[in-house]
Amino acid sequence: MMQTPDPQLLFDLKVAEEQRIEPKDWMPEPYRRTLIRQISQHAHSEIVGMLPEGNWITRAPSLRRKAVLLAKVQDEAGHGLYLYSAAETLGVSREQMIADLHSGKAKYSSIFNYPTLSWADMGAIGWLVDGAAIMNQVPLCRTSYGPYARAMVRICKEESFHQRQGYEIMMTLAKGSQEQKAMAQDALNRWWWPVLMMFGPKDDESPNTAQSMQWKIKRFSNDELRQKFVDATVPQAEYLDLTIPDPDLKWNEARGHYDFGAINWEEFWEVVKGNGPCNRQRLEARQKAHAEGEWVREAAMAYAKKRVMSYEL
Amino acid sequence: MFDTKTYSSEVNQALCDYLLRLADSSLILGHRLSEWCGHGPILEQDIAMSNLALDLIGQARNWYQLAAQQAGLGQTEDDLAYLRDAPQYRNVLLVEQPNGDFGQTVMRQFLFDAYHYYLLQKLGQSADENIAAIAQKSLKEVTYHLKWSSEWVIRLGDGTEESQRRIQTALNNLWEFTGELSKPDQTDEILHAAGLVPDLRKIQADWQNRVLSVLTEATLQIPTRTWMQKGGKEGIHTEHLGYILAEMQFLQRAYPDCEW
Ligand SMILES: [Fe+2]
Ligand SMILES: [Fe+2]
Numbered sequence: 001m002m003q004t005p006d007p008q009l010l011f012d013l014k015v016a017e018e019q020r021i022e023p024k025d026w027m028p029e030p031y032r033r034t035l036i037r038q039i040s041q042h043a044h045s046e047i048v049g050m051l052p053e054g055n056w057i058t059r060a061p062s063l064r065r066k067a068v069l070l071a072k073v074q075d076e077a078g079h080g081l082y083l084y085s086a087a088e089t090l091g092v093s094r095e096q097m098i099a100d101l102h103s104g105k106a107k108y109s110s111i112f113n114y115p116t117l118s119w120a121d122m123g124a125i126g127w128l129v130d131g132a133a134i135m136n137q138v139p140l141c142r143t144s145y146g147p148y149a150r151a152m153v154r155i156c157k158e159e160s161f162h163q164r165q166g167y168e169i170m171m172t173l174a175k176g177s178q179e180q181k182a183m184a185q186d187a188l189n190r191w192w193w194p195v196l197m198m199f200g201p202k203d204d205e206s207p208n209t210a211q212s213m214q215w216k217i218k219r220f221s222n223d224e225l226r227q228k229f230v231d232a233t234v235p236q237a238e239y240l241d242l243t244i245p246d247p248d249l250k251w252n253e254a255r256g257h258y259d260f261g262a263i264n265w266e267e268f269w270e271v272v273k274g275n276g277p278c279n280r281q282r283l284e285a286r287q288k289a290h291a292e293g294e295w296v297r298e299a300a301m302a303y304a305k306k307r308v309m310s311y312e313l
Numbered sequence: 314m315f316d317t318k319t320y321s322s323e324v325n326q327a328l329c330d331y332l333l334r335l336a337d338s339s340l341i342l343g344h345r346l347s348e349w350c351g352h353g354p355i356l357e358q359d360i361a362m363s364n365l366a367l368d369l370i371g372q373a374r375n376w377y378q379l380a381a382q383q384a385g386l387g388q389t390e391d392d393l394a395y396l397r398d399a400p401q402y403r404n405v406l407l408v409e410q411p412n413g414d415f416g417q418t419v420m421r422q423f424l425f426d427a428y429h430y431y432l433l434q435k436l437g438q439s440a441d442e443n444i445a446a447i448a449q450k451s452l453k454e455v456t457y458h459l460k461w462s463s464e465w466v467i468r469l470g471d472g473t474e475e476s477q478r479r480i481q482t483a484l485n486n487l488w489e490f491t492g493e494l495s496k497p498d499q500t501d502e503i504l505h506a507a508g509l510v511p512d513l514r515k516i517q518a519d520w521q522n523r524v525l526s527v528l529t530e531a532t533l534q535i536p537t538r539t540w541m542q543k544g545g546k547e548g549i550h551t552e553h554l555g556y557i558l559a560e561m562q563f564l565q566r567a568y569p570d571c572e573w
Contacts, residue, residue, distance in 0.1 A: 050351035057347045061564035061573035062391045063340075063377070067370050070347050074363035081356055119564055119573075177571050285352065293354025295479065296415045299472025300355075306471070311464045311530075313430075313456060 015216050020146035023089040031215055034208070035145050036090050037106075038217065040097040043083035044108035046076045048101075048282050052116040053125060061119060068165050069122060075158045082154060086147040102287050110268065111198050113276030120173050120180075120187035126166015128188075128195040128233070134159045135229045136199065139219035167236065174240040188237065189245045196260075197268045199226040230258050315382050315443045320507070327503040328441075329384045330403065331510060333393070334500075334546055336376035337404035340394060342425060343369030344557060345412055354415050361461060365422070368454040375447045395565040399554045406545040407490040409554045413483065416469055416476065420483035423462035423527065428494040430459045431519040435511030444509065463527045470531025477532065484528070485536050492541025495520055500546070 007026035014021060021027055050073050057073065060066035084094045100106035111129055116122070137159060140152040173184035200206055200222040212218035220228075230249075237244050248261035271279070303309070320328060346366035353359025377390035407425055412418045433455055436448035469480040495517035497505070504510040528535060544550065564573065 054351035057350055058344060058560050059563050063370060063374050063394055065573055067367060070350060070363055070367055073350050074360055077356060077360050077363070172572055177568065179568055180571055289352040289354070293415065295473070295475045296354035299469050299476030303468040303472045309464050309468065311460060311467060313460055
């Protein structure tokens with residue numbers, strides 16, 4: 001008689017051999033739960049992340065900028081959609097995930113709890129926030145869960161366009177009038193530290209990292225990614241002739257990396273807990289959109305039960 | 314850059330005015346739709362409304378570029394969009410009306426799309442090649458817009474009691490802004506005589522047939538009120554446009570003569 005192989009062994013073997021785990025495959029419950037948490041949190045970040053930039057679409061200073069920004073924010077909605085679909089393959093519904101966001105049970109990236117106060121923030125977000133997202137997300141294209149990895153491949157392509165449009169806004173402002181340059185510097189001052197916090201707590205305070213690395217969900221630690229980001233970004237700031245607001249920032253020849261100053265972790269944890277400048281308004285905006293859309297969703301369902309939409313021009 | 318034709322000064326002036334009407338209506342409606350971004354009732358429809366907005370802003374840019382070149386004053390698309398005040402704007406009143414609920418946005422879109430679709434169809438045959446080319450390109454997009462908005466009018470009209478009440482209210486509120494769409498004025502007459510633009514009265518008939526058929530399928534009542542508002546095409550707007558422009562033009566006004 002053939003023996004059924006131990007599913008845990010099979011799973012471990014697949015992960016070790018860099019094969020993708022697919023929705024129908026057996027997987028350990030904690031792996032599934034970790035993925036649901038991570039992917040849904042990622043999806044929520046895309047959706048909540050539409051709000052700070054959406055804030056400037058109606059004030060974009062030229063028609064081209066308006067169109068590019070709108071297309072960018074729309075892409076983020078698409079990313080949310082791919083990611084909700086990827087999470088759904090793990091047996092959780094989009095409604096449930098959205099309910100968890102609205103109840104405060106599920107988190108999203110804390111960066112979106114900071115306000116967008118000037119047009120230069122559109123530049124800083126694209127350059128730095130999307131830039132940090134790329135650092136985090138490129139390794140996720142090889143993550144062990146198939147649907148997540150494939151969603152990330154599509155997303156990463158668009159993220160590099162987002163970063164470019166942001167950097168281009170910064171470049172235009174940095175080369176512009178005195179006021180425009182000041183606007184760009186002010187945006188960098190306000191976004192720099194929150195962006196460094198996007199990579200999450202320090203490695204020794206990140207309890208889930210080891211397990212996620214073992215499952216090959218994660219490939220690099222928080223501190224490794226943060227360092228990579230700083231190393232890549234400093235020359236870009238120099239090129240713009242803008243100053244990174246960190247007096248301790250300097251090249252360390254021995255390490256072959258930039259050293260940088262201490263991050264204010266107290267602020268980080270307060271924002272995570274809900275005390276950032278915009279936590280309440282971001283969540284309220286999402287709750288409001290959902291509540292006000294309820295009659296629309298009901299009507300669409302009621303119509304679909306009655307007949308198939310088949311309107312031809 | 315367009316290869317523009319030279320017209321008599323009377324025709325050219327009317328043409329510039331007409332191109333601004335097309336551009337302004339597309340821009341203002343696109344701007345309104347973009348206000349939904351991040352706040353839509355369903356993620357898929359949030360994306361759909363951004364698509365419509367992007368199409369319309371793209372069309373506006375084409376019309377502005379042509380208008381600027383036809384006027385020959387060295388203006389750019391952004392000069393036209395950002396440095397004219399409300400009395401110089403030529404969009405129809407319908408498109409500046411607030412988003413309201415999703416039903417109002419859908420109804421505003423549908424009433425405009427039905428007009429826009431037939432107008433572009435005819436402009437696609439304009440004797441002016443530039444107009445014809447932009448119209449043909451835009452028509453492909455607007456065909457999809459009309460399908461989207463027709464389907465939503467039907468879905469909401471024939472959906473639940475609440476959705477029917479809401480979309481009917483939207484129709485009642487917006488109806489008075491539809492008269493202006495196909496009411497010809499001197500600009501229309503001059504350009505029609507020159508073979509550049511269609512007879513708006515023909516479009517009126519097509520618009521009416523389309524609107525009646527969709528509203529009937531949506532089980533909605535056609536408003537009986539016949540008094541119509543007008544003025545957008547001459548620059549006399551509702552109170553809403555001033556706020557749209559205040560927001561849209563803020564950076565250009567606060568920091569003049571900058572590159573963005
Ligand atoms: Fe994204
Ligand atoms: Fe992005």
